[in-house]
Amino acid sequence: MILCDIGNTTFHFLINGKHKKYFTNEEIPSFKEQIVFVSVNNKASKKLLKTNPNAIDIKKYLKFKTKYIGHGIDRALACVFQENTVVVDAGSAITVDIMKNSKHKGGFILPGIRAFCKTYPKISKKLKFDFEKNINLDKIPLQTKDAIQYAMLKSIILPIKEVSKDMNIIFTGGDGKLLSKYFKNSTYKKDLIFENMKRIIDANNCIA
Numbered sequence: 040m041i042l043c044d045i046g047n048t049t050f051h052f053l054i055n056g057k058h059k060k061y062f063t064n065e066e067i068p069s070f071k072e073q074i075v076f077v078s079v080n081n082k083a084s085k086k087l088l089k090t091n092p093n094a095i096d097i098k099k100y101l102k103f104k105t106k107y108i109g110h111g112i113d114r115a116l117a118c119v120f121q122e123n124t125v126v127v128d129a130g131s132a133i134t135v136d137i138m139k140n141s142k143h144k145g146g147f148i149l150p151g152i153r154a155f156c157k158t159y160p161k162i163s164k165k166l167k168f169d170f171e172k173n174i175n176l177d178k179i180p181l182q183t184k185d186a187i188q189y190a191m192l193k194s195i196i197l198p199i200k201e202v203s204k205d206m207n208i209i210f211t212g213g214d215g216k217l218l219s220k221y222f223k224n225s226t227y228k229k230d231l232i233f234e235n236m237k238r239i240i241d242a243n244n245c246i247a
Contacts, residue, residue, distance in 0.1 A: 209231065
């Protein structure tokens, strides 16, 4: 079985334990194996189904209740088995969801790191820079490059710290590992979405 996570810009496949990515403007091959997918991109879903018409959307098997209006299927899938946890998916956008006693209490959305980086040059060409992963957040910056990155990371980290307090935090997504190191009570799970998809598949033999 092949698992597929369709985002805004990529198809992310898990094939025999190995990761394979395609951009949404690329052609998707036809696979012999059964595909189970989750998607936030209707156009890309149709593209997958064109070459793999028997692919199964896991959405109808996902049981997740929330009063949050417009909560994405990807966020629900990341949260579904959590009890008392803050779930942070750090991709092109950074989504933050709070789970208490297995109930979704709400959340918020921040721009992703790359989105932040693209914003500054629009203000001034002098504010264009290459992002560095090792930033000292305990020291007030004395140069513009450091000042931008300091403000950017603080803008992301502080709201998460405010809502998480003493709760455990699970980070996932492309920048999840980077952000997780700024939190003592955190865990990074690269394949959180795929892990939860497998649990749903196991609970619904009809998918297999």
